[in-house]
Amino acid sequence: VTPILSVEDCILFGVYKVMELHEKDATGDDIYPPLWNLAPENLLNFLVKDNKIIINAWNYQERLGLYKSLLNSSAKYFTAFGYQNFGNILWGLPLQHGWQFRTGRLADPSNKTSCGYENGDLLCISVRSWWSCMNYYLAIIPFLGAVEAGLFGQLQYEIEILPPEERTTDFCYSVADCRSRIPNLMNAWKAYFEVTKSPATFSSFRLDDALCLMWRAHVASIAYALPKFHNSLKYLSDPEANFGEDWANAVDFIAATHFSTDLLTTNNFQVFLPQRMLVVGDAVPFISDFSPQQNRVLLSLSALYKANKITGMNPTYKCLYSIDIINLFSLSIPFFIQTQIFYIK
Secondary structure: OEEEEOHHHHHHHHHHHHHHHOOOOOOOHHHOOOOHHHOOOOHHHOEEEOOEEEEOOOEHHHHHHHHHHHHHHHHHHHHHHOHHHOOOHHHHHHHHHHHHHHOOOOOOOOOOOOEOOOOOEOOEOOOOOHHHHHHHOOOHHHHHHHHHHOOOOOOOOEEEEOOOOOOHHHOOOOHHHHHHHOHHHHHHHHHHHHHHHOHHHHOOOOHHHHHHHHHHHHHHHHHHHHHHOHHHHHHOOHHHHHHHHHHHHHHHHHHHOOOOOOHHHHHHHHOOOOOOOOOOOOOOOOOOOOOHHHHHHHHHHHHHHHHHHHHOOOOOOOOOOOHHHHHHOOOOHHHHHHOOOEEEO
C-alpha cells in the first residue's frame, strides 16, 4: 500500500470542502474591510511633515491605508484577473486586518487601556494585542518591501513609520531600518513586488507565480513574528490563544496550495472564521453562537495543529494534492478528523 494523503492533507481538504459547499455570496459593500472608504487612497493622503510621509501604523485607518495604497498602485498588473481590481491577490491582507478589527482582536486584551474599544479610541491598534503585532509584519513589511521594489515610483518624500508606545525594539520603521534588521524578510516581499511590476513579465504574468512568491513572503513574515510575540498570547483567553496558534500554523498548509487571496475568494473564506474573540468556556465544536461550519473549521484547524506538532512536519511543498484528487471526494470534515491516511491498494 502507498500513502497518498497524510492526516494534515485530509483535514485541510475537509476545510476546503466545507467552504466549497457553503460559499458566501460576496457581492455587496460588506466585501470590503470596515472603513475602507475612509482609508487614505495614496501616500500623499498621509501626513507630510519635514519632507517625510508620516504613517501611524498603530491606527487602524492608517494601517488600512497602507493596504489601500498597495492595492491601488498594483491594480494595473491584475487587470486580466477581474474587474475593479477584484483579482488582485493582495486583498487577503486588508481583509484579514478588517476581520481582526471587526472582531475586536486589535484592541488592548489586557483591558488596561481604552485602545481599540468603542468607549475609548476605537481606531487605536494595541501593541499588547498578539494579533496586531503579528499583523505588523504582514502590513508594514510588505509595504516597505514594495517601496524598496519601486512600486510607488520615485518618491519625493522619505517614509517614516511611527513607533508604538511600548515594545519599540520589536519593530522596524523605515526601509533602511528594516533592511538592516530583517534583510531576508525584506527580500521576500521585495521579490514579490519586483515580479509583479517587472516590464519583462507584464505581458506574460502568471498568477500562480505571483501566488507562490506572495505566500512565500507571507509564511516568512509569520515564521519571524511568531516566536517574537509568543509572550503576548498571555493576554488572551486559552481558547483564543489556541486559536491564534492554530491559525498561524494553518497558514503553512494554505500557502502550500497557492490559495488565491483575491477579493471574493478571501471573503468566501473568512465567513468561516470566528465573528468574535473566543472566551473561557468556549469549547470547539460546541460554541452555540458559531455556525456549524465555523465550529467545524475551528476543530479542523486545531486537529491540524496537533497533527503537525506530533509528526514534526512543517511542509513547504508546492501543492498538497491535485485538483483531480479533490474532485474524487465529497466527504465531510468529521470524517477527515478521524482519518489518518488514505491508501491506494
